[in-house]
Amino acid sequence: MQSFKDSVTLITGASAGIGAALAREMAKQGATLVLIARRKDRLTALKDELTRTHFQLTSTFYSVDITKADQVDQMIDDIIRRFYRIDVLINNAAFGIDSLFGDTPMQAERDIFETNVFSALHLMKRVLPVMEKQGAGKIMNIGSVVGHRAMPVMSSYCATKAALRSYTEAIRVEYAKKGVQIMYASPGHTRTEFLQNQKRFGAAHRKGVGVSPMPAEICAKRLVCSLRKNKRDTVLTSIGKLGLLLNRFAPSLLDRILLSRV
């Protein structure tokens, strides 16, 4: 798929941050957009903005909680009825938990896996048969640099991103001969509402990374470029790349550096 023109593109978590920026970027590419999130007012505003700025754009939105299987099933059935195909799925919706492991209630561990991992799996289980039948399609699972190397005071979030990465690696190979490309993407610190939206438990919280965040628009531009090129994994931000290099060649040094964050 060289161009995204008219490609039916589903983006979860499109009401804010990286998801909204991805929607703006895919609109520039001429994609047919299906915006998915819970906040209807945000989705309406984004759809209106995109319709104003892109004269020939086809877009729709679904105000859906992706952890609710029945809502997701109904939505996918409706999308197929309306558009007959699904070309691109970007599993982007997620949230973080900013807490020490010992302070994080078990229910919160379950909830974050439900949103960040199981919802993405459910969507892939519904969308992959459609793509397989078409003999074409692309899925990008938005992970994180911390899905490669976990950080203290965010163990649950890191574990969800590592799990998503692991699923992506295996499924990518299973579907490679079926014309379906499955990618993982690893943004680093990006300017969005993510930090405000994190759940917090206990008294200890994460210290700032001390670098300025990447604008969501730049993040989205690079992710769309990777989507076009079928890049297996895109690691974004210089600090993210540096951290992964350090983890590869001097993991115990990175452990010592991270001690200052606990």
Ligand SMILES: NC(=O)c1ccc[n+]([C@@H]2O[C@H](COP(=O)([O-])OP(=O)(O)OC[C@H]3O[C@@H](n4cnc5c(N)ncnc54)[C@H](OP(=O)(O)O)[C@@H]3O)[C@@H](O)[C@H]2O)c1
């Ligand atoms: N920002 C960063 O520094 C950073 C770094 C690395 C990776 N990432 C990853 O990038 C992705 C986007 O994050 P962001 O920074 O843009 O965060 P954000 O601004 O908090 O946006 C999160 C999005 O997910 C949606 N969402 C959350 N739970 C949902 C649910 N149950 N059902 C439907 N939608 C749901 C939210 O929409 P509603 O509330 O309207 O439902 C919102 O649109 C995430 O996968 C995140 O892990 C972010």
